[in-house]
Every structure is written in C-alpha cells, then in structure tokens.
Amino acid sequence: MDRVNSHIIAVYPGSFDPVTLGHIDIIKRASKLFDKVIVAVAASLHKKTLFSLEERIEFIRESVRDFPNVEVKPLINKLLVDFCKEHKANAIIRGLRAVSDFEYEFKMAWMNRRLYPDVEILFLIPSEEYAYLASSLVKEIASLGGDISSLVPKPVANRLREMRERIKKEGTGEEFEQSI
Ligand code: ADP
Numbered sequence: 001m002d003r004v005n006s007h008i009i010a011v012y013p014g015s016f017d018p019v020t021l022g023h024i025d026i027i028k029r030a031s032k033l034f035d036k037v038i039v040a041v042a043a044s045l046h047k048k049t050l051f052s053l054e055e056r057i058e059f060i061r062e063s064v065r066d067f068p069n070v071e072v073k074p075l076i077n078k079l080l081v082d083f084c085k086e087h088k089a090n091a092i093i094r095g096l097r098a099v100s101d102f103e104y105e106f107k108m109a110w111m112n113r114r115l116y117p118d119v120e121i122l123f124l125i126p127s128e129e130y131a132y133l134a135s136s137l138v139k140e141i142a143s144l145g146g147d148i149s150s151l152v153p154k155p156v157a158n159r160l161r162e163m164r165e166r167i168k169k170e171g172t173g174e175e176f177e178q179s180i
Helices: 021-033 053-063 080-086 099-115 135-143 154-170 174-179
Strands: 009-014 036-042 070-075 091-095 120-124
Touching: 009 021, 009 080, 021 036, 021 053, 021 091, 021 120, 036 053, 053 070, 053 154, 080 099, 091 099, 099 120, 135 154, 135 174, 154 174
Parallel strands: 009 036, 009 091, 036 070, 091 120
Antiparallel strands: none
C-alpha cells in the first residue's frame, strides 16, 4: 500500500449466527477508528446456520442503528478479498478473544494477504466481559433454557426465547443442534 489514504474503509466479516454483544463491541471500536465499517455477513457454505442470512443481517442492522458509519451487507459466493476490492475497502477486521482463536485467524490472514497484498488485516480485542463469548455458546445455552439476555442484543434474545418455547412444546431441538 502506498500511503494510508485519508479515507479508510474496513470490512468486518463473519457468520454472526447470531450476532453477540462481543461482535457489537468490536463493531463499536472499529466505527471509532475507521471512516466506514462494512459488516459482511457470510452466507454459510459448509455449516447449517440457525438463522437465515436475512435474519442475521437484520439483527445486526437493528443493533448498529446509532452508528452512522456502519453498513451491513451480505457476502455471498465470493471471496472476502473480492468483496473488499468491490467496496474499495483497505482493511479487514477480525476479533481476537483468546489464544485459541489465534492459529485459525493467522492462517486466514496470511491467505487473504496472499490473495490481496494491498489489504491490511487488523485484530481488535473485545472488552474483557466478552472474551469468552461465542455464538455457538449462546445457542447452546439458549437451547437448554438458560438466560442469554446479557450476551446478545435484545431482538436476538427475544427470538431465541421464542425458539426455545417452541422446542419445549414440540419436543425437538434439531435446528439448534445442527448449528452449534
Ligand atoms: P466466523 O464464522 O467467521 O468465525 P463469527 O461470527 O463466529 O464468524 O465471528 C466473526 C469474527 O468475530 C471473528 O473474527 C471472531 O473471532 C470474532 N468474534 C466472535 N465472537 C467474539 C467476541 N465475543 N469478542 C470478540 N470477537 C469475537
């Protein structure tokens, strides 16, 4: 990259199934650092998600309404680096929680850099209270009737509660199990 230009657009990619307060913490931090942040919500290729792409996008949109420089877009059938080029983004943000995230994130970062040397990959760490928070954990707790209201935005908590109620009535938790 020549000079870091004055307008920095960062992409924050992920599956966000569903978005948690840990993700929102990272989005908030990024929105203060960059001119524009695009949250890229990936259509899942390999894993069945609990929520549809549209629902996952909507949950994030509802949670970032107060951040004028944050946009939420789908990332479907294309490489993240191509998405970045298309949106003139010069940075990719990922969240780092514990050491266990490191190896996978490093591998992805090297590969993305190889595919698009001009993009910078930046890691942000969340507030301590979200350091062990993961979407899969939230789904697991919710499927067993635990209280997840301090872990996810309100619309997500309400929706998970509804799903749990339905499961209790119908006696099947298949969607949860397949996506954890
Ligand atoms: P992916 O399927 O790409 O890992 P996720 O939705 O699980 O998508 O996570 C997207 C990004 O957010 C990843 O960089 C992940 O490490 C980060 N992340 C997930 N949970 C948290 C959290 N509690 N705090 C900070 N970063 C997080």
